[in-house]
Amino acid sequence: ANIVTVTGAAVVVTNNGTVTITSTAAASLAGTGGWTQGTGSTLNYAGSTLTVTTKNFSANANTFNYNASAAQTVFATTYSALTISGTLTKTLGGAVVVNGNLTINSGPTLNPAGQNLTVSGSTAIIGTLGDGTVAGTTSLQNVDLSGGTINGTATGVVNINGTLTMPTGNGTIGRMTLTVTGTTTVASSRILTLNSNTGVKTFIGAITINSTGTWTSTTVTTTGNLILRGGIVNNGTAFSAGGATFNTNSQA
Numbered sequence: 001a002n003i004v005t006v007t008g009a010a011v012v013v014t015n016n017g018t019v020t021i022t023s024t025a026a027a028s029l030a031g032t033g034g035w036t037q038g039t040g041s042t043l044n045y046a047g048s049t050l051t052v053t054t055k056n057f058s059a060n061a062n063t064f065n066y067n068a069s070a071a072q073t074v075f076a077t078t079y080s081a082l083t084i085s086g087t088l089t090k091t092l093g094g095a096v097v098v099n100g101n102l103t104i105n106s107g108p109t110l111n112p113a114g115q116n117l118t119v120s121g122s123t124a125i126i127g128t129l130g131d132g133t134v135a136g137t138t139s140l141q142n143v144d145l146s147g148g149t150i151n152g153t154a155t156g157v158v159n160i161n162g163t164l165t166m167p168t169g170n171g172t173i174g175r176m177t178l179t180v181t182g183t184t185t186v187a188s189s190r191i192l193t194l195n196s197n198t199g200v201k202t203f204i205g206a207i208t209i210n211s212t213g214t215w216t217s218t219t220v221t222t223t224g225n226l227i228l229r230g231g232i233v234n235n236g237t238a239f240s241a242g243g244a245t246f247n248t249n250s251q252a
Contacts, residue, residue: 001019001020002022003023003047004035007032009053011033013035019043020046024069026051027049028047029050030050033052034052036056037080041062042063042065043057044065045067045068057079058080059080061080062080063081072088072091076093079096080098081100082101085107086107086108087107087108091111092115094115095116095118097120099121101119103124106126106147107127109130110128111131112156114131114135116139118138119140123140123144128148129149129150129151130151131153131176136156138156138158140159143163143165144165145165145169146166146168147169148172151173151174154175159181160179161181163183164180164183165187166185166186170192172194173193173194173195173196174196175196179204180203182205183206183230186210190213191213192214194219196220199225200224200226200227207228207233208232208235209235210235212236213236213237214239215240216240221242
């Protein structure tokens with residue numbers, strides 16, 4: 001479909017399959033009616049905004065995919081699973097809750113823009129998670145940073161309450177106040193690069209660098225901007241920490 005308009009307060013469209021709305025115009029899903037994502041459904045949405053009156057994107061297990069090759073506003077609501085695709089920046093229009101998984105594909109940037117982003121499932125960052133505003137907190141669980149970047153134009157806050165891994169690609173962490181509560185694992189032949197001295201990066205869980213893996217954080221030169229609390233197991237090619245502060249556990 002190009003543009004979908006649901007007319008009438010009593011009219012609710014339920015998507016039980018895969019619907020693709022291709023228009024990148026504002027309000028490409030609009031009207032006084034409602035839209036519900038059914039179980040197992042997918043909505044591929046290219047509109048720059050979304051204005052249909054009644055929305056239900058979370059009652060059933062489904063995926064909402066913002067996929068335009070253009071900038072988009074991510075509607076402030078609760079999603080079952082949220083995917084960010086296409087190109088350019090997708091900006092939160094308000095607080096967003098994801099009950100399932102969040103996927104940021106290669107190409108776009110997801111900008112929380114000072115809003116709270118809370119994800120209860122796993123997060124895969126292949127593109128960029130980049131906050132443009134200091135306010136707001138991004139709260140994630142297990143994060144796969146294979147091929148992805150966490151880096152903002154402002155020093156936002158990202159809390160990874162689970163594990164941080166990069167099994168299939170290199171990961172980059174730039175300007176951000178970042179806390180990883182669980183373990184961090186750099187897989188064999190992968191590189192984790194911390195390339196900004198702006199924002200405190202705290203790793204509470206143990207860090208493991210597997211065989212031929214590499215950790216590089218020499219750009220972090222300010223004392224206290226890189227805190228390693230859980231110990232390090234370095235079986236990799238290199239561990240170049242820069243100005244790190246070690247506390248709590250001994251380092252291996």
